[in-house]
Amino acid sequence: MSESPLVLMKDIVKRFPGVLANDHVTFELRRGEVHALLGENGAGKTTLMNILYGLYKPDSGEIYVKGRKANIRSPRDAIRLGIGMVHQHFRLIPTHTVTENIILGLKEAGFVINYKKMNEEIKRLAESYGWKINPDARMWQLSAGEKQQVEILKALYRKAEILILDEPTSVLTPQETRALFRAVRRMAEEGKGVIFITHKLEEVMEVSDRVTVMRKGRVVVTKNTRDTNPQELANYMVGRPVIFEIEKKELQPGDPVAVIKDLYAMSDKGVLALKGVNLEVRRNEILGLAGVTGNGQVELVEVITGLRKAVKGRVIIDGKDVTNRSPREIMELGVAYIPPETLRWGVVPSLRVVDNLFLKAYRYPPFSKSAVIDWKKVYEKAEELIREFEIITPSPFVKTRTLSGGNIQRLILARELSGIIGGGVPKLIVAAYPTKGLDVGATEFVLKTLVKYRDMGSGVLLVSEDLEEILRVSDRVAVIFDGKIMGVFKSSEADIEEIGLLMAGVKEKAKAG
Amino acid sequence: MALLPIRFERRLTYTRTAAILTTILAILLAFGAVAILFIILGLDVAAAFQTILNVFITPRLFFQAVVRGVPITLAALGLAIAFRMNFWNIGAEGQIYMGAFASTGIVLAHIYYGFLPEVLVLPTMFLTAFLAGGAWCLLPAVLKAKLNVNEILTTLMMNFIAILWVAYLIYGPWRDPEGFGFPLSIPFPDYAKFLFIAGNQAYTGFTITLIVAALIYLLFRYGKLGFELTVIGQSLDAARYAGINIAKAIVLGAFLSGGLAGIGGLSILSGIIGRLRPDLSPGYGYTAIIVSFLAALNPWLIVPAGIFFGGLFTAGEALQATLKIPGAAVEMFQSIIFIFIIFGEFLKRYRIVVGGGGSGG
């Protein structure tokens, strides 16, 4: 009789308002394996693991732990079953010591706590994974990597055999990442099962025994890691071949509207995210920027639009040097920006549709005179924009958060492209992940709109994780990896295999080695 | 990681009706708790409540309530500006003191140097009180806008400085030489008091609050600045993205906020006590915070809410005077009502979840 798997999640369905986060997902974890869970942001990885950890209740589906059907209603139940989870964001108490954090909520600790003994145990446990941790240190004194080690130790101290790590490397330096990989391999050798969530292909190849790829709430495939390669995984992750054709005029691209020269910038974490980017966007063309999320795309668009400072290099829009100018100056030069994370940057969900349509244009004539907004003019124009951009809303006066994602994106397109800000067609359109999370209809609308403005003379920089989408609409494709442009191709001549390798940073390695 | 099986979850929405019912319920429960307090203290509950009610139905006492409500309302109107942009100004008390200080300065300067025609003294006092209150809010605003220093701490600390500054003046250089050593300034001449305008300080004060409420309504309804402050308050990220000059807007909004509290300080001197005193405000600046939230930052609701709280202060004095209730009990009476109202406001924004786990769906 073969041993039953540590975990079997069968046909899990979880629906959130408006999204099917897990759509009949089946997932298996065996003893002694590191199982990578790979997928783009929003694929449903965290949701699936939150279900296993008892944080969410699935709408349907069954969970078996070590062959027994389990009813996990809370993390307490999960911990009792030997499941431990380290979240994307840490949940430790900064003013407590390492030991205090580890034993917090632990029943066995009893009323009288023998700190000396526990400190000793925790130190030994840490050392067995190659970590040096002072159990008396307070959490706020530790680096991100050390905090993560404490989170893991906390799970192991509770005798977890099933360990879930949610995007653990996103906060780590390369050295810390390597140390983590060694520890994770060691846990597998001890017979534990580790679920390693990531959207980075190399990590899958480096640390895992098996890999399950998720896309849009579904499992695409489960494979032995040694039977696959980064390029194939990228294909699974990103999607199937082209289905729609978008009509596009044959146009000769014009003069450059944006020139980016040797650009360097920091990420929010204070590490270098752009390492000498060179790029050119021309009139009448769409330049697609392909790459796995987190390779500097967001930093790049933020520097171009003035939201982030460049530490070196230049951004030239329409012949003017706008490096480190304010967002307002840059938008007034005719730069439209469709930001990522729409609900955070793109709109104020608690304000009305009309307020969000005029989030930028309220300050320009004819919509305001000196210090006063002319709401009558604003309302009239809003009605017009709602019609023109086919925004489905009961009225311009409802709260924006009541709109669907697709309609919010149409609202943003209307605001940015309709000419209410600078007048006329935008010179440059920076579109960051404009179709993320949208359904097919809304995706088509967004892409067609970008093509329409390209035909009217705009230069478009389209950032996307979806290679297929980029190839559908772009005239040229640039590939970004680790803050550098790996290559630029004409879309008509692009070789998907080569782009996939560049996205995974593989080509460069091959060259170097 | 809950230590108790209770969590607070932020509400995404609450209906207007639910909000109004919560407020009414909180006030009723508050008075219920006050009744229990009075019973414990062995007081005549019926008589005590009659005294409180009288404040709101006897014209003479109601004028008192309005007069006390004026500084509260003015400060609360200012706070509404700050709170709408998510600037946690809890320094209205200090801004009130600075407004009082500045207006006294004008009065003394006029008395000693007579540099203004009498009719211009009160308008000049308004202007300087506004500037002084606004300036007092400026430093926290600049620190927040430029260095992201938490304004809760800075505005609070500025309170202590302002209160001590006024105390220093009144025990020192500004003490009335003919005041038998009491810490009081020279009494204000009539042309420096609200009586000078309408012959009734309640009418004057009330009219001023209505004008200010209307201005704030217009600011947020039609003003570019009002729109910018609203966007900043709802989403700093979106404000940045929209190219709003956040630092400038915050500094301007904070200045207006403090300025109105400064006029509140003026209204205490010119409208109630008629001279500078170190204890000129029994915490009107803190009460204004509650008033502002109780009225959901709506300027038209702030006016009646401010008068209601002015009435509670008047009721406190009446209880002390007619029923000989000790001062401490009166303070407890007010505090209980405050706490219930604050809890009601909290419940509008958060719900209490008992028991662990969450369905998330």
Ligand SMILES: Nc1ncnc2c1ncn2[C@@H]1O[C@H](COP(=O)(O)OP(=O)(O)O)[C@@H](O)[C@H]1O
């Ligand atoms: N608590 C929640 N409420 C509503 N929607 C959610 C919630 N958690 C996740 N989602 C949605 O479910 C989808 C899957 O999210 P998630 O599991 O976090 O993806 P991943 O971890 O793969 O990036 C996304 O569309 C996300 O917006």
Ligand SMILES: [Mg+2]
């Ligand atoms: Mg996730």
